[in-house]
Amino acid sequence: MLYELIGIVRPGSLAEVKEIALTAGQIILRNGGVIRGVSNWGVFTLPRPVAKAQMKHKTGHYFVMRYDASSATHTDMRTTINLDPRVIRTAHVKLGDGKLETMARFGDVKWDR
Template sequence: MPLYELLCVSAITPSTAPFRELVRSTTRLVVDHGGAVRAMRYWGRRQLPQRTRRHQQWHYEGDYFLMHFDTSPPVLSQLSSRLRADPRVVKWTTLKLGEKLEEITPPGTSAGYTDAQGMAMYGETRPTPPANTVMGGGKTVE
């Protein structure tokens, strides 16, 4: 399943219950259809870049959250339909980060194919500089 990123802006309410329920229902939709939520971050209450009219109301600020998740494309379209109809949602956008691990995580990171010292595994080696070279833009020593 592809990895997606959802950035969602929720309408401001006096209590946090509607926002928490929006996050809960969004994650529940993904998990109930065989997906996995990888990360969830609350970005806080922020001013919108410009006032936005949604569901017959003007919005000037919102609660932002970011979610990384794996799901199938049909579930993604169902999620988009739900967010469009939900009166708690002001704006949202979904980005596809990739389908394969190599597309998502660059080599050399903890999820790549290198060990703790940064040396490549599986018999690969890094080229070493000549012994008479000073690293960091220094002069060559003869």
């Protein structure tokens, strides 16, 4: 399955963001997954203040990672990343089944009744 991870890390050190992305990537690769891309979005103000690990955060360092992995690998990576106190928040989106035929198809949307 193709997934997208949007992670928000406490601001301050780019090395922390790289380390968290590396940890997520190692879990994916160790379990036979494929990383499609990693993007650093930089530091932004959060939509609302977030309290995490006894700190109140108003800004966060965003990064995005797209990867193919099994659902068990995805669950393992998600659990590991969310336990890290440096991570403020994560969002995980399932983008599709990862098959190029269905990902690259244009045209009408088929509605099931």
